[in-house]
Amino acid sequence: MNKDLDRYILEHGTPESDLLADLYRHTRARSPYPRMTAGWMQANFLRLLCRLVTARRVLEIGTFTGYSAIALASGMTDDGLLHTIDNNDEVEDIAREYIERAGLSRRVIFHLGDAARVIPTLQEEFDLVFIDADKRHYPTYYRLAKEKTRRGGLIIADDVLWDGKVLDSDAADPRTRALRAFNDEVQRDEDVENILLPLRHGLMIIRKL
Numbered sequence: 001m002n003k004d005l006d007r008y009i010l011e012h013g014t015p016e017s018d019l020l021a022d023l024y025r026h027t028r029a030r031s032p033y034p035r036m037t038a039g040w041m042q043a044n045f046l047r048l049l050c051r052l053v054t055a056r057r058v059l060e061i062g063t064f065t066g067y068s069a070i071a072l073a074s075g076m077t078d079d080g081l082l083h084t085i086d087n088n089d090e091v092e093d094i095a096r097e098y099i100e101r102a103g104l105s106r107r108v109i110f111h112l113g114d115a116a117r118v119i120p121t122l123q124e125e126f127d128l129v130f131i132d133a134d135k136r137h138y139p140t141y142y143r144l145a146k147e148k149t150r151r152g153g154l155i156i157a158d159d160v161l162w163d164g165k166v167l168d169s170d171a172a173d174p175r176t177r178a179l180r181a182f183n184d185e186v187q188r189d190e191d192v193e194n195i196l197l198p199l200r201h202g203l204m205i206i207r208k209l
């Protein structure tokens with residue numbers, strides 16, 4: 001997107017907190033994959049969605065350094081609980097540090113492990129689920145998350161346009177293939193209503209009927 005327009009958009013929304021700006025810089029400086037962080041435009045949208053559904057229970061699949069986790073948790077009710085899962089113990093310390101600095105330690109439960117194994121063990125009914133881990137497993141995450149989402153709740157999946165690669169029906173790359181399968185599965189699913197928003201790398205917003 002045009003950088004001036006990008007800045008203008010950010011200047012006309014709730015501003016990013018100093019803590020999240022610091023985490024964003026920290027992640028860019030220290031992580032080999034800084035592009036994984038959501039960024040404020042998307043994180044602010046997720047925060048607002050939590051407010052709109054009065055989210056008390058949220059599941060995040062893919063914590064990374066905790067940027068979107070902090071945004072999600074700050075949009076939840078005061079008695080809310082966010083379960084966030086990542087299988088990479090190298091990001092755990094940064095995520096925990098910033099979640100604590102945000103004053104959210106008691107409202108965020110970090111699960112270290114493979115999401116496909118952790119989700120079935122969670123004894124919760126979620127108001128909102130954010131899918132942002134391994135693209136190859138999006139169809140699995142979707143089925144597992146949907147079972148745990150309340151009727152009227154939301155499932156949000158990030159990166160579903162995958163830089164436009166999803167247009168390639170002959171793609172050999174397993175991530176592109178899985179994302180295409182996921183988008184098609186959601187589209188066929190009569191148990192949900194959905195919209196694919198071209199925000200950042202594409203956000204699929206799904207509401208369970």
Ligand SMILES: C[S@@+](CC[C@H](N)C(=O)[O-])C[C@H]1O[C@@H](n2cnc3c(N)ncnc32)[C@H](O)[C@@H]1O
Nearest residue numbers: 036038062064067068086087088114115133134
């Ligand atoms: C795109 S990043 C998440 C970014 C984060 N939501 C944010 O916006 O700050 C994806 C994360 O998913 C994690 N991940 C990949 N495969 C996973 C799996 N099978 N189970 C749990 N986490 C996984 C990676 O370690 C990585 O930290």
